[in-house]
Amino acid sequence: MSLVVIDPGHGGSDSGAVSGSYREKDFTLQIAQKVRDYLLNHYHVSVMMTRTSDTTISLSKRTDIANQNAADYFCSIHINAGGGTGWESYIYNGTVSSITLKAQDIIHATVMDAIGSKYGVRDRGQKRANFHVVRETRMPAILLENLFIDTSRDLNLLRNNSFIQDLGQAIGLGIAKALNLSKKDAKYYKVIAGSFRNLSNARDREAYLESNKIQSLIVQVEVDGQTYYRVQAGAFQSKQNAEARLAEVKKLTISDVYILYE
The missing domain is CATH 3.40.630.40 (Zn-dependent exopeptidases)
Known part of the structure; x- marks a missing residue:
């Protein structure tokens, strides 16, 4: 290296x-x-x-x-x-x-x-x-x-x-x-506005965000053999931008929102 x-x-x-x-x-x-x-x-x-x-x-x-x-x-x-x-x-x-x-x-x-x-x-x-x-x-x-x-x-x-x-x-x-350095796989600051075991709950959260003009998507992940549905409310290269979105989501009284860097 x-x-x-x-x-x-x-x-x-x-x-x-x-x-x-x-x-x-x-x-x-x-x-x-x-x-x-x-x-x-x-x-x-x-x-x-x-x-x-x-x-x-x-x-x-x-x-x-x-x-x-x-x-x-x-x-x-x-x-x-x-x-x-x-x-x-x-x-x-x-x-x-x-x-x-x-x-x-x-x-x-x-x-x-x-x-x-x-x-x-x-x-x-x-x-x-x-x-x-x-x-x-x-x-x-x-x-x-x-x-x-x-x-x-x-x-x-x-x-x-x-x-x-x-x-x-x-x-x-x-x-x-x-x-000529080799580039790492790109990482992003992802704003996760809730992670649910039940898909319908994730869809409800997604719809609520969309109704407040925050685009989101549902991402299915496996954690310790369990399936979860994450509601992602944005992915940013800038941590500052991710934190701004985090604050925006929190204003909607969503408390289980967090930033994931991956």
Whole structure:
């Protein structure tokens, strides 16, 4: 199984770039966690992070983690500063493998497809530099500069949870494409508005939901050799959307509703 190392830049005593009360180290950790979660939830892959909390990690320690664990790919997450705007990616400016070049192409295009037009993010291009983390890693590596913390428009996006979610997922998807990771069977958050041994009771519940404009269906399942009829009032990839439907069903005084992730 492929191993991806995600490196949230800075941390601990090293805040990175700062704008008012906002610190690069906090944004990089948020984005890295979204990348990790997306990869683990959707692909057969192992993911390691150089830090999972606000701790100080040296540059050499970051690359040691990747090298000593024989990672297949290394992705370092950063936030830019200096008054510009937009998103850019970096690989080492020395000799690199064709895999490194191709991975940058794929990840860069995937991220810009996700955030470019939707959020009006400027594409600053695919670049090369002599950064420690892309030079000293012994596997294909990339460093991503995710907007500018000291530009108000970019900072507003970084403060937007939906943007962080979309950005993290896009980076994860780009890595998955670049490494040709095999996808897990899709899972959904299913809102179960009752589970019945008697089919007629399930049909009554289904009809009640439909009369209140909540589409539902009956799913027959076997549990410990017993047949049950579940009334499913929606299936969502987003937990937030499932919780909204759960609340909607509860307003109909249905107390035996719950969310099932499968």
